[in-house]
Amino acid sequence: MQLGVVGLGRMGRIVAGRALDAGHEVVAFDTDEQAVAAAAEVGAEPADSVPELAEKLGEHKRIWLMVPAGDAIDAVLADLEPHLDGDDVVVDGGNSHFEASVRRAESTPAAYLDCGTSGGPAGAEVGFSLMIGGPEWAYGELSPVFDAVATGPAGHDRMGPAGSGHYVKMIHNGVEYALMAAYGEGFELLHNGRYDLDLESVARTWNNGAVIRSWLLELCEEAFAEEGTDLDTVADHVAGGSTGTWTVQEALSQEIPVPLIYTALAERFGSRSNGRFARRLANRLRYGFGRHEVAREE
Structure with a gap:
């Protein structure tokens, strides 16, 4: 063709x-x-x-x-x-x-x-x-x-x-926001928790047979391998947001509750003024799957 x-x-x-x-x-x-x-x-x-x-x-x-x-x-x-x-x-x-x-x-x-x-x-x-x-x-x-x-x-x-393909992709991206936020929160708790953990090892172990294994988790492993467990040079600034915003707007118009997606979107916007490990991981994950530029700490 x-x-x-x-x-x-x-x-x-x-x-x-x-x-x-x-x-x-x-x-x-x-x-x-x-x-x-x-x-x-x-x-x-x-x-x-x-x-x-x-x-x-x-x-x-x-x-x-x-x-x-x-x-x-x-x-x-x-x-x-x-x-x-x-x-x-x-x-x-x-x-x-x-x-x-x-x-x-x-x-x-x-x-x-x-x-x-x-x-x-x-x-x-x-x-x-x-x-x-x-x-x-x-x-x-x-x-x-x-x-x-x-x-x-x-x-x-x-x-x-017409429209249904981009509609499904829009919702896909909203789900992506929520999944990234969930991984970020989990690893933030591990990072700041009771034990001195190698987060690359945790991600690799989870991704071999665990219920929460996924490509995003593979990208978490990659991020820790390349950036270190602390992600200390990765800025707490997560870019993007248009498709997540569209998803939340559609949910409001349909009166469908999407609290996880909404919270993940709010966290993304909040990353532009505050500092959290979870958002540093989300920043780096966007590079993993989309090769979006990684914002770095000054």
Whole structure:
């Protein structure tokens, strides 16, 4: 299949690379010329602009957007609009708000698939988890590419109509906030508790057969191995918060109590003025799964 990829940052490079590795043809564009050149080196056909990318694609265009949520997506869609019709498919693989995805699905001439993407840069090796919303026929058309970009056929599914993919990803991120906070609180108690413990050893032991084993716990082990048990150079400042905020707002609108997610979000905001070990671990965990920059103590 011929696939256009717009946006070649950390995640977009992985989408293009995994599609190429699976034998698909990729036409790639990014505003960063070096990123385009790097994609060309591994087999992608470069494009100098969004319109040129559209022109290089076949009669039935399949285009994957991996650009920041918000105005950047609307700008790319505006550039694409003259080149699209109802037989084409556009995938939005970023962290867009689900209501924005519904709006874009209604206004875009092509079939629009909102694709919640989880797995971070580690997806380069193992593939992503993809939560997809939009027309069933369009999902079926892109399934060979989804097989390549995800962990395999079990790593993606159609959640429902337009907006549902990003809706599921939004809730996923809220759960992620709560899990990170729970690990942080547990390790803070161990760190400040009765015994002088090697927290890397604790994390490794828990992750071998314990009920609470997980990838996030593996990242805790990694953090302690690389930063030391005290995490003393890692700042108590946890960035991010948009998807968690959206999750809490949706819970309020649906009158569903989410006290754990809400508290984790409040802790994240509180990290910008106070100091806690739990938040230092959350700061470092964001680097583990997403390669987000680690804020450091001055």
